[in-house]
Amino acid sequence: MFNLIVTLIAIGLGAIVTINTVFFGGDSYSEGSTEAIATAYINQAQQVKGSFTLYKAKYGADATDIDALIDADYLATSPQTPAGGSWALASDGVDDVIGTVSEIATNSDDGISEEVCERINENGGEIVECGSVTATSTTFDDTVAATFTAGDVTYDEATTSYAAVVVVR
Numbered sequence: 001m002f003n004l005i006v007t008l009i010a011i012g013l014g015a016i017v018t019i020n021t022v023f024f025g026g027d028s029y030s031e032g033s034t035e036a037i038a039t040a041y042i043n044q045a046q047q048v049k050g051s052f053t054l055y056k057a058k059y060g061a062d063a064t065d066i067d068a069l070i071d072a073d074y075l076a077t078s079p080q081t082p083a084g085g086s087w088a089l090a091s092d093g094v095d096d097v098i099g100t101v102s103e104i105a106t107n108s109d110d111g112i113s114e115e116v117c118e119r120i121n122e123n124g125g126e127i128v129e130c131g132s133v134t135a136t137s138t139t140f141d142d143t144v145a146a147t148f149t150a151g152d153v154t155y156d157e158a159t160t161s162y163a164a165v166v167v168v169r
Helices: 002-059 064-073 114-123 142-145
Strands: 088-091 096-103 128-133 164-169
Touching: 002 064, 002 096, 002 114, 002 128, 088 128, 088 142, 096 142, 114 128, 114 164, 142 164
Parallel strands: none
Antiparallel strands: 088 096, 096 164, 128 164
């Protein structure tokens, strides 16, 4: 009988701790996830930019695309963004930029959320930026790069909007 009472008390205390964790710690878990996704974008952008820099230092010319970096062993594979996109080289008419495009979404698993874009802009050190683009797909090219506007993005349920994460090469 004593074991039953101790077991019931332990179950009750476990339930209380679980409820308190969810109630008081819920925001910190989602903020941690947002921070991790933004950090993944920033790290990938800096890795790709560094690879382009090393390629140019060794070969005396710019790499034409990500595949050239892979062939030269500066990247093992093309980094896949948290939203499932890939990085590409394009020109915005002034600079060569490296970028990736995703849909703006409420959930970071489906695209770039407003919060992730905001964190990238806060932590990107003016090297990596997130902003809106005019696009019809998740392909990053010269046309899309030319429409890039740095700044926070806004999710609109009525339309499919796109955001890009870019770094000037």
